[in-house]
Amino acid sequence: MDIYLLEAIINRILLGGVLALLALGLNLIFGVIDVVWIAYADIVMCGMYALYFLYAEYGVPLPVACLIAIIGVSILGVVVHLLIIAPVLNSPPLNQLLATGGLLFFLQSFATLLFGTDFRNIGVRLPILEFATMYISFARLIAFMVGLIGAVVLYLFLKRTYIGTAIRAIAQDRDIVGLMGVDQRRIYLVTSAIGGALAGLAACLLALQYDVHPFIGNTFGPVIFMICVLGGLGNMIGGFAASFIISQIIAIGGYYSNTEWSYVLAFTFFIVLMFIRPRGLFAR
């Protein structure tokens, strides 16, 4: 096998880790609250800006800055839920989609207003690892590891804690859970906070590799939706697997042609698969 192709594949598996984290967050919110957050990638953008300003402008140490960014985005998740999602909880699904779409417009333009359209980099230079004549980005390796750890922690949380069990129960049947004495509103808030925290974590990992600008959400937002739908909306493990499938298609397509065509390939693959398996790859 071609060494460059292998390098592209490995680097993409590593990036797949971050996408998987975002897919988990979005799937969690969808599974529990039954609302698709179109603006999820733009909430990540907010986290990236928070990290940029804390670390690069105000000189807060990186780990502390990351922690503050994660907590901040988590709070943002709760605020979004209270202000935008809660009022439309009983509206038709499409109105919910459109309300979060309005949020997308708002976040992108507000970021443009506040920060301009400049590309900003947090300026952390991580070494590039050389491994058997292949170059692998250290930033991506860290992102991948942290992404995996995040996924495992989320899994344990959902499986082992009381509130995690309640979250899983609500995803299965939201009417019965109320009868069992679970406060739905509280669970929704916790879920939004966790979804936000995952977005914040992903923001920290992405900020290590990419410049932040107001429209960065548009570059990976659609890909995350594609991943979630392919895995089956609400299906965590499906989403996790789909993020690696999609990132491989993009890697291999990008290797033989350029990045845009590889995305065209990935989106076309998505459309075709929606016709073959309309409820996602792993639907039973």
Place this chain on the structure above:
Amino acid sequence: MTFNRVLTLIGLAILIALPTFIPPYFLHLVIQILLWAFIYTAWALMGRFGFVSFGHGAFMGIGAYVPALLWNYYDLTPWIGIPLSLGISVLLAIIIGYPCFRLKVVGHYFALVTLALSQVVLLSLVAARDVTGGSLGFTQKTVGHSWYALQFPDKGYFYGIAVVLWLIGLLAWQRIDHGISREALEAISEDEDAAAAVGINVLREKLRVTVISAALTALGGAIYGQYIMYLNPETVSGIAVSLQIVFASIAGGVYSLLGPTVGSLLTLSLTEGLRVWFGANFIGAANTIYGILLVLCIIFMPQGIVGTIEGIKARRRRMAKPSAAPSNVRT
């Protein structure tokens, strides 16, 4: 002659006389409002029945790019290029629509499939940068005033074309609204299986309205391209344009004839007004306010502006005449 008809005639007279007395900048604004109103109306043909497509950016992009590319590379007149682009859009609408409707891809899933479609067209336009100029955009060869090339430096001509297009859009909307299709499509949007059970050909009805909507959107894109004479993948296709189409239509109201037009009028005047007011230092200010309004609109007025006003009127009328049965109230 009824009051409404008189109002319509007065409105048309003002429309015809408009270019003689307003300055070019406002004429430019009015042309844009009319062209976008046409595209929003085309979207609302589908949107009002709950088939929310995020893929209309794709049809608009094809409509704008195909005639322009054919003109620049093969000197083919837009009179052939535009029908060709319409054909391609219709074909694409069928390729995506047929399996979607056949396999009952609805709601979220339909929205996301069409979202992917608009990404495919946007990224293809960017990726084929040797031909389309990519993100740098694309400019048609200019030949001055020419019917053959459909290029008019005088805005008056495009104003006329825009008015005609807009009327075509309204006519299409009304034809569907008054036809048997509307009943069928409303039944489908309520419950597909039940609609099929009473003998409605679900697939055909949905496909027909999709094809009409896609073709009109492509036509709007083509004329918009001929008018602006500069195409950029981001401004004529892709998610941003698709979302703009969806939101402006919904803000105006998709359940009424003039709803999308009001959406276009309000959003464009708001954007322009805020831009003039804030100046170039505050890029994004206009869209920030726009975003907030959209969210508020969807939370508090899911029927759109025109729909809400009509709802209030209908309620008043009912209160005045308690015996009258509630008619024309759609949810």
